[in-house]
Amino acid sequence: MFSKFSHLSNLKVNYELGKKTWFGSGGNCLFFYEANSFNNLITVLRIYKRFMPVLILGSGSNVLIRDGGFKGLVIKLGKNFKEIKLDQSNCVLSLGSAVKDIEISKFCLQNNISGFEFLSGIPGTIGGNLKMNAGCFGAQISDNLIDCNILNKNYEIEKLTKKELNFSYRKSSFSNDQIIINARFKTFHSDRKLIEKRLEEISRKRKKSQPVSSRTGGSTFKNPPHHSAWKLIDSIKFRGRSHGGASVSKLHSNFLINNDSATSLDIEILGEEIKNKVWKKFKINLDWELLRIGEFKKI
Ligand SMILES: Cc1cc2nc3c(=O)[nH]c(=O)nc-3n(C[C@H](O)[C@H](O)[C@H](O)COP(=O)(O)OP(=O)(O)OC[C@H]3O[C@@H](n4cnc5c(N)ncnc54)[C@H](O)[C@@H]3O)c2cc1C
Structure with missing residues (x-):
């Protein structure tokens, strides 16, 4: 009977999900599966979807996994995709x-x-x-x-x-x-x-204005209509500000950074502080672009 499910041999239990995202912070997921074929994807979905939530993950570059982790199955699409x-x-x-x-x-x-x-x-x-x-x-x-x-x-x-x-x-x-x-x-x-010229231009601009080699999730907030999120964050003087192991990038104030020891809560609190200050000063709501996933850690 088990040979029928042999392709599920790469199913991982209590997988360190947060560490595998770009931020490198946050908790584990109950199960992690790399689906290398369409049939394997369908099989795993049919089995697990009845019992738990399922999340599809790409490169994990736009997500912040909360410290309590994700109580479900995370699927990454592999080879045949x-x-x-x-x-x-x-x-x-x-x-x-x-x-x-x-x-x-x-x-x-x-x-x-x-x-x-x-x-x-x-x-x-x-x-x-x-x-x-x-x-x-x-x-x-x-x-x-x-x-x-x-x-x-x-x-x-x-x-x-x-x-x-x-x-x-x-x-x-x-x-x-x-x-x-x-x-x-x-x-x-x-x-x-x-095309080469355009690629060089993009690379130059990025290196100059973004913390490309830091642990980050890219832009934290969407630009509100008619405003730039980074300009609003500069106006409340949060460039370089930190909370626990998290800080606002000195290079781009709409990027939050994990300075090695940040919890996801540190990062989220820093983001919420920014949201509150911007709202108080300008009555503008900053909408999270980062997707915050999973549960807070119980203390
Ligand atoms: C250094 C850095 C720079 C960045 N610069 C930019 C930028 O310039 N512009 C920009 O827009 N973003 C930027 N980002 C954010 C991010 O890279 C993008 O949003 C990217 O498109 C996310 O892709 P991902 O594969 O990492 O998705 P993930 O972060 O893994 O997932 C994002 C969402 O997509 C869903 N998803 C992923 N794959 C699938 C699938 N096959 N089917 C259904 N749902 C799926 C996930 O469930 C989740 O909801 C940057 C991030 C970093 C770390």
Whole structure:
């Protein structure tokens, strides 16, 4: 009987989830599973979804796992979700949801495709990008999207077009029980030199303005309409401020940093302090861009 479930041998129990995210803080999850094929994904979902919540994780670059951990199953999509395919005849690029942003920008450079340079500085995957409508330097992942295949809550594959996904600034309408499997994008050919120049420009700007080698989750808050979150944070003099092991980056005040010893609570409290101060001073609500997941640790 057990041989039927032999592909679940890589199921990990009480897995150190928080440590594996970009922040490197926070608690464990009950179960962790890397699904290397579509069939394995369906099997594990059918078994576990009846008993516990399920979270799909990309690179963990936009999440803060709370110190009490996640009382459920976390699934990371593996091998069979990493395909990159270019259909030259109709200029369509198909990407598996676990493909990393840096691999996409490299592939596009090799194939003289422009429009994906912005991904070179985002440490995510296509699944996370689409869910968050990730973007920077004037581009966002939904710009060239045609459609994507998702696994719905009835374990059926559904095709959703860009229009159906209601993308807006750092927002999409994917529900938490929709798993992005792959997506198709329009491509535009360009001169390799121009693409290289754009990549260099992005790399230079990032190194100058973002703590790229720190433990962080990227932008903490979304920019409120007509305002920049970092300017508001500077106005309340929080650049460099710390709480426990967490601090506000000196390079970019909308980035919070784990200085090695931070708990997720330190990071969240610092964020809440910023929110409160900005509200008191400007009556502007800062909306968390970081996704805070799981439970607080009981003391
Ligand atoms: C140094 C740094 C710089 C950053 N710069 C930027 C930036 O310039 N612009 C920007 O927009 N963001 C930025 N980010 C934030 C982050 O990288 C993006 O939001 C990225 O798109 C998240 O992708 P991920 O794979 O890490 O998703 P995760 O953080 O793992 O997950 C994010 C969300 O997506 C969901 N998800 C992931 N995969 C799937 C899937 N296959 N199906 C369904 N749901 C899924 C998760 O459940 C979760 O809700 C930065 C982060 C860091 C650490």
